[in-house]
Amino acid sequence: MKKKIFALMMALVMALPLAACGDEPGTPDNNTAADDGSSWAVYWYLCGSDLETGGGCATTDLSELMEVELPENVTVVIQTGGAAEWQNDVVDASKLQRFVYNSEGLQLVDEQPSASMGDSETLAAFLQFAKDSYPADKTAVVFWNHGGGSVSGAAFDELYDYDSLTLDEMYAAFSQVWEPSLDAGQQPVELVGFDTCLMATVDVAYTFCDLSRYLVASEETEPGNGWYYTDWVGALAEQPSMDGAALGRAICDAYYTGCELAGTEDSVTLSLTDLSQIGPLLTAYESYGAEALSAACQDPSFFTRFARVADRSENYGGNTREEGYANMVDLGHMARQSGDMLPSAQAVLDALDSCVLYQVKGPYRSEATGLSCYYSYNGDADEAASYAGLGAGTAFKYFYLYELTGELDQSGMDYLAEMDIHDLPDVETLSAMDWDNAPLTLNDEGRAVLTLGPEADSLLASVNFSLYYTDPDSDSLLMLGTDNDIVGDWENGVFTDNFRGVWGSIDGAVVYMELSSEGDDYNLYTVPVLLNGEAYNLQVAYNFSTETWEILGARQGLDEKGMAGKELRLLQEGDELTTVWYMSSISGDDDFEAYEAETITVTADTAFGETALPDGRYVMVFEMRDAMDNCAYSSPAVFTVEGDSITTSV
Numbered sequence: 001m002k003k004k005i006f007a008l009m010m011a012l013v014m015a016l017p018l019a020a021c022g023d024e025p026g027t028p029d030n031n032t033a034a035d036d037g038s039s040w041a042v043y044w045y046l047c048g049s050d051l052e053t054g055g056g057c058a059t060t061d062l063s064e065l066m067e068v069e070l071p072e073n074v075t076v077v078i079q080t081g082g083a084a085e086w087q088n089d090v091v092d093a094s095k096l097q098r099f100v101y102n103s104e105g106l107q108l109v110d111e112q113p114s115a116s117m118g119d120s121e122t123l124a125a126f127l128q129f130a131k132d133s134y135p136a137d138k139t140a141v142v143f144w145n146h147g148g149g150s151v152s153g154a155a156f157d158e159l160y161d162y163d164s165l166t167l168d169e170m171y172a173a174f175s176q177v178w179e180p181s182l183d184a185g186q187q188p189v190e191l192v193g194f195d196t197c198l199m200a201t202v203d204v205a206y207t208f209c210d211l212s213r214y215l216v217a218s219e220e221t222e223p224g225n226g227w228y229y230t231d232w233v234g235a236l237a238e239q240p241s242m243d244g245a246a247l248g249r250a251i252c253d254a255y256y257t258g259c260e261l262a263g264t265e266d267s268v269t270l271s272l273t274d275l276s277q278i279g280p281l282l283t284a285y286e287s288y289g290a291e292a293l294s295a296a297c298q299d300p301s302f303f304t305r306f307a308r309v310a311d312r313s314e315n316y317g318g319n320t321r322e323e324g325y326a327n328m329v330d331l332g333h334m335a336r337q338s339g340d341m342l343p344s345a346q347a348v349l350d351a352l353d354s355c356v357l358y359q360v361k362g363p364y365r366s367e368a369t370g371l372s373c374y375y376s377y378n379g380d381a382d383e384a385a386s387y388a389g390l391g392a393g394t395a396f397k398y399f400y401l402y403e404l405t406g407e408l409d410q411s412g413m414d415y416l417a418e419m420d421i422h423d424l425p426d427v428e429t430l431s432a433m434d435w436d437n438a439p440l441t442l443n444d445e446g447r448a449v450l451t452l453g454p455e456a457d458s459l460l461a462s463v464n465f466s467l468y469y470t471d472p473d474s475d476s477l478l479m480l481g482t483d484n485d486i487v488g489d490w491e492n493g494v495f496t497d498n499f500r501g502v503w504g505s506i507d508g509a510v511v512y513m514e515l516s517s518e519g520d521d522y523n524l525y526t527v528p529v530l531l532n533g534e535a536y537n538l539q540v541a542y543n544f545s546t547e548t549w550e551i552l553g554a555r556q557g558l559d560e561k562g563m564a565g566k567e568l569r570l571l572q573e574g575d576e577l578t579t580v581w582y583m584s585s586i587s588g589d590d591d592f593e594a595y596e597a598e599t600i601t602v603t604a605d606t607a608f609g610e611t612a613l614p615d616g617r618y619v620m621v622f623e624m625r626d627a628m629d630n631c632a633y634s635s636p637a638v639f640t641v642e643g644d645s646i647t648t649s650v
């Protein structure tokens with residue numbers, strides 16, 4: 001790391017005399033298009049944000065770039081901004097600066113007053129400057145920063161209250177500079193890439209389909225190492241005749257290689273999408289949504305069945321109470337799992353196969369198909385209304401609004417009228433049932449049983465459980481977390497505990513853990529911790545085939561603006577890891593408050609696993625959730641643990 005930064009500093013300092021600040025920008029001889037029509041320009045929108053201020057991540061990627069010796073027909077144009085501090089002595093945080101990296105090295109060619117990198121006009125001005133001053137036969141635009149998915153966008157500027165570029169703002173900026181075209185192969189930009197989190201969405205693809213031929217982006221959050229610029233820019237330098245598809249493959253492969261080198265590959269994704277093929281996907285997606293909406297209008301219990309599909313589908317950005325909600329789900333995985341309910345799902349899968357040309361993915365993102373879509377995991381009607389104003393999929397937007405509010409405005413009713421649907425039946429929720437404190441019984445095996453009846457199948461999206469430790473002597477109630485290790489009979493609405501007297505632990509220290517994703521091959525969990533005194537969420541996987549646990553790393557989740565932390569922090573020997581539980585009183589009605597339980601010094605042998613719970617009294621409640629994220633809780637089951645003996649009472 002230090003060597004890379006030092007190399008960058010030296011290269012920058014030596015290159016500065018090549019172009020004085022404030023000189024009139026022009027097109028140097030080395031940027032003239034080659035006779036074979038294979039010149040490339042990469043316009044790199046480098047919004048440093050806290051990633052640079054706190055960790056120098058942008059400086060590291062700049063140094064990776066500068067390890068590549070470029071030919072005369074490849075140019076990288078860079079705009080820096082958005083960070084309170086740059087971890088080098090060249091980039092000035094008080095200004096927007098424009099650099100060019102080409103066969104002659106790095107040159108500072110322009111400076112502008114500070115402005116928000118999350119503003120459409122800032123982006124448009126940079127793109128216009130780059131296009132006018134450094135044209136090429138093929139152009140790629142690369143965004144570098146945080147990302148937040150379809151709703152929050154990308155390029156969060158640390159200097160301007162983390163202002164970000166929405167999809168509408170990106171489109172406005174690009175269309176000021178280039179004339180949009182839907183003619184196949186005639187889009188003005190060869191490739192748009194997002195070295196950010198969560199931006200491989202059908203809405204992003206829709207936004208750029210008449211502006212760019214190809215899209216490269218990640219469905220999941222990216223680790224801090226991000227794209228590996230040495231490898232993919234190096235590939236372009238070696239073969240400037242490549243098109244955007246070949247460059248996209250090179251970016252994907254380089255990214256995965258870089259993640260393997262950093263040890264962060266387990267849950268990464270990156271995909272290459274042919275935007276000329278996005279039209280059939282959008283058509284299929286709309287038909288899929290319309291069929292879902294029609295099914296819900298005939299029987300609102302369809303919302304529940306579809307929610308169970310979404311819960312079992314690969315989703316991204318956490319979507320837990322601890323990490324926040326990105327509300328992004330893999331489109332193909334959701335379509336595949338809903339095929340028995342919605343025949344139109346097959347057309348979505350076929351279209352995805354045609355437009356997603358290539359992808360890389362880690363072993364704990366094995367179901368990723370390349371593009372995600374919106375799903376309201378948190379049941380937030382206001383956010384769903386915000387989403388309804390952008391991107392693709394009109395039918396699904398009405399689907400979510402009807403699901404979460406029980407009604408549609410006039411435009412929604414007009415949409416339904418075109419489907420010959422004129423009435424909306426009432427949507428039943430948990431509030432219609434008297435299931436709070438639902439009684440439990442003991443079966444012949446001494447296990448706690450929740451019996452709800454067949455109505456559960458039409459009302460509940462999920463049934464999980466929460467586990468607590470009780471200490472009457474200190475009047476303490478400790479919440480240990482949630483899991484789905486129960487036996488469910490959905491047809492009859494009967495759910496049975498499978499308490500085994502064990503729980504997740506780090507080096508034997510019991511932790512609080514939340515189920516974040518359930519699948520056929522693995523479950524993913526979120527474990528809140530303090531890592532060297534700073535709040536993080538460990539990402540933990542349980543592999544069903546090997547029956548083993550694995551710590552994938554630690555990340556900080558989404559903030560209040562919907563910005564995903566672009567960091568996957570691997571544990572290192574010597575780290576201080578403090579487990580966090582949540583405590584309340586047994587006798588009172590207090591809210592649960594975070595409680596620092598035990599501090600562990602990480603060693604080479606530190607591991608996650610299951611450990612036998614200490615002797616004592618544990619309480620389990622079944623947690624029922626509907627499609628609108630309303631919850632109800634059963635009466636408690638009490639487990640008394642004494643050595644190998646577990647006694648259950650209700």
